[in-house]
Amino acid sequence: MKKNIEPCYYGDYLQLDKILGAQKLQSAKYSDAAHEEMLFIIVHQVYELWFKQILHELNATIDTFNQKVVKDQQLTQVVHRLQRVITIQRLMNDQIAVMETMTPQQFLSFRDYLVPASGFQSIQFKRLEISLGLKREFRVDFDKQSFYSRLSDDDRALLEGLEAKPSLFDLVDKWLSRMPLLKTDDFDFWHYYKQATDEMLSDDHETISTNDTLSTTDKRQELKDWQSTKENFDALFDHAKFEALRKEDKFRLSHEALLSALFIKQYSEEPVFNLPFQLITALTEIDEQLTIWRYRHAMMVQRMLGTKIGTGGSSGHHYLKRTTESNRIFLDFFNMATFLLPKSALPELPNAIKRKLGFYLNSVN
Known part of the structure; x- marks a missing residue:
């Protein structure tokens, strides 16, 4: 049965008079209206509507992780909302093809x-990036140096205030860092793990050293890369080494959070790890879809402008291409594949750990 007293009509509910009357062609002010400008405006308005929905989901997720306790039921809801964000991102990426119907x-x-005017001035998109964890210090130089100087005082205050708050990355890092029971009196996962990785790295070194198909130069480069990988593995077992690499931007997650995430991914089939694994996977996918968005946007700009500067004064395609790889958030989750071992090399989890292990955010401090 209906719960409303006054009737609700479709057009009034959606305020279609405002939405459908919001396309004002700039070209019509100075000359004959350009036919394709309507498409340009609508596509960008739709983007902004989707940004609003994504922010709605992210803000709810951040609120959940910013509580003293996060229960499994809440984590289920978080994963569902993040999956919705991913679906919207895919739709937005496909929407670029509509724009590319314009020559x-x-x-x-x-x-x-x-x-x-420039998409660079989209406050909602910057809110989205900052909320996820792409704060000023992690942006490419042009972005972090020039962006805030182009904003109104109100918009600048809004984003700078958001910069000061914990992002989803910050809260997930803290949540992961508090995972208990990686080591007990009867079980030390990292002891088994180090033995297995030492053996794997030794086998890799032997494979490179005895590979007669490699030239001397190629073999030298392969061994250099092997040494870099070995240093990353060594840092897993040495907090000081890890922090040194973190200062070089080799890692962004805290040491404790990275180990916890790795533990979750190694035993992702265990029921107790299912929701945390889905969360990590969803955040990885969101970062990937965001990277695809940047890449497709960069390709579209190159297709439309070549090497011309953007309307907002940026270097156009060149700037967008740089952000594709530089403005990443959950890159550690991508690189974690480096540290994964085959299931056959992992020890069986003791039943006591399977019974006791839980994932609750005990404190936001």
């Missing part, structure tokens, strides 16, 4: 009327 010359018919 470069069609874009040029109204492009010069848009100066100095």
Whole structure:
């Protein structure tokens, strides 16, 4: 049965008069209206609507992790909401194909009327990035040096305030770092793990050294890469070495959080690890979809503008291409595959650990 007293009508509920009346062609102010500008406006308005929904999901997720306790039921809801974000991201990435139905010359018919507007000025997108964990210190140089100087005082205050709050990355790092029972009197996973990784690395070194198909130069490079990988493995067992590599941006997660995430991924089939594994996988996918978004956007800009500067004064395609690899958030989750071992090399978890192991955020401090 209906619960409303006054009738609710479709157009009024969705405020279609405001939405459908919000396409004001800039080209029409100065000349004949450019036909393709309507498409350009609508595509970007739809992006902003999806940004709003993604922020709605992320803010709820951050609120959950910012509590003193996060229970399994809440984690189920978090994973569901993050999966929704991923689905929206895929839709947004596909939407770029709609924009690409416009030719470069069609874009040029109204492009010069848009100066100095730029997607770089999307406050919602910056909120999305900062909320995930891409704060100022992690951006490419052009982004972190120039962005805030282009904003109104209100927008600058909004984003700087957000910069000061814990991001989803920060809260997940703290949550992972408190995972208990990696080591007990009867079981030391890291003892088994180090034995297995030492054997694996030794086998890799032998494979490179005895590979007659490699030239001297190639073999030298392969051994150099092997040494770098070995140093990363060594850092797993030495907090000081890990922190040194972290200062060089080799890692971003804290030492404790990385070990916990690795433990979860090694035993992802265990029921107790299922939700944490889904969470890590969802965050990895969100970062991947965001990278795809940047890449496809960069390719579209190159297709439309070539090497011209953007309307906002950035270096256009060059800048966007740099952000594709530089502005990553959960890169440690991607690189974790380096440290994974085959199931056959892992010790069986004792029943006592299977019974006791739980994932609750005990404190936000």
